[in-house]
Amino acid sequence: MKLQVNGREAYAYTGGKPFDPALPCIVFIHGAVNDHGVWTLLARWFAHHGHAVLAVDLPGHMRSEGPALKSVEAMADWLLALLAAAGVPTATLAGHSLGSLVALEAAARAPQRVQHLAMLGTCVPMPVPQQLLDLSKNDVRAAIDRVVTYSFSTLAAKPSYPGPGVWLRGGSRALMRQVMDTQSDPLLFHTDFSACNDYVSGLDAAGRVTCAATLVLGSADQMTLPRNAREVAARLNARVLTVPAGHSLMQEAPDAVLAALRTALADSPTLGK
Numbered sequence: 001m002k003l004q005v006n007g008r009e010a011y012a013y014t015g016g017k018p019f020d021p022a023l024p025c026i027v028f029i030h031g032a033v034n035d036h037g038v039w040t041l042l043a044r045w046f047a048h049h050g051h052a053v054l055a056v057d058l059p060g061h062m063r064s065e066g067p068a069l070k071s072v073e074a075m076a077d078w079l080l081a082l083l084a085a086a087g088v089p090t091a092t093l094a095g096h097s098l099g100s101l102v103a104l105e106a107a108a109r110a111p112q113r114v115q116h117l118a119m120l121g122t123c124v125p126m127p128v129p130q131q132l133l134d135l136s137k138n139d140v141r142a143a144i145d146r147v148v149t150y151s152f153s154t155l156a157a158k159p160s161y162p163g164p165g166v167w168l169r170g171g172s173r174a175l176m177r178q179v180m181d182t183q184s185d186p187l188l189f190h191t192d193f194s195a196c197n198d199y200v201s202g203l204d205a206a207g208r209v210t211c212a213a214t215l216v217l218g219s220a221d222q223m224t225l226p227r228n229a230r231e232v233a234a235r236l237n238a239r240v241l242t243v244p245a246g247h248s249l250m251q252e253a254p255d256a257v258l259a260a261l262r263t264a265l266a267d268s269p270t271l272g273k
Helices: 036-047 073-085 098-109 130-137 140-149 168-184 188-197 203-205 227-234 254-265
Strands: 002-005 010-012 025-029 052-056 089-096 115-118 213-220 237-243
Touching: 002 025, 002 073, 010 025, 010 036, 010 073, 010 237, 025 036, 025 168, 036 052, 036 089, 036 254, 052 073, 073 098, 073 188, 089 098, 098 115, 098 188, 098 203, 115 227, 130 140, 130 188, 140 168, 140 188, 168 188, 203 227, 213 227, 213 254, 237 254
Parallel strands: 025 052, 025 089, 089 115, 115 213, 213 237
Antiparallel strands: 002 010, 010 052
């Protein structure tokens, strides 16, 4: 589904169903140097169980026109503008990693428009080592390899999502390279990870969120350590659910993540079908 947001083309995957803004809506926001594809399984499940789904490509990522936005705050404003363009008055926001910060900031900026906040693979603040930021300027493929190394809980994770025969680490690496190549922006990696690193107002934003919140964390996450999510969970008074996975939890433990989101939304009669 293509939309015009702030005068530029934006793309959102609708889960294989025509988008109907009258249905309860759930919006999925991907992490750094990723795209909507990391949400395909979850997007399809919710789209086929009574929800309107928007799994977005952030600006400058795959099918959404660039340039990439340089701050979490700018991405949150873009996300709210996308909801307006899609005719969605209220929605559940589910974000992974960088996307979790975007969801948090959007929920703080427009609390009346967010029914539930789900933050996956998250911590607040989300510092990024300076060595990785520097490496991304000089050798982005090496930077991608380093991130992939720390994003899964084992060296040879069993095929999970999207299915047998898929090498999870190789698939993650290929996606990040494709995102970089599609936009021809050699600094996209640096822009995304700098946005994570520079977002210093997340805990204050959490204090302004009024909707129910859930954190879904990977027990073996080495990128956003679960213990570093404790303060934001407390500020949000959030339910914390843990799945047996690393940072790329939607790929490594898709069934567990789906179960966690279904559990998180079960209290809402319109969202937890």
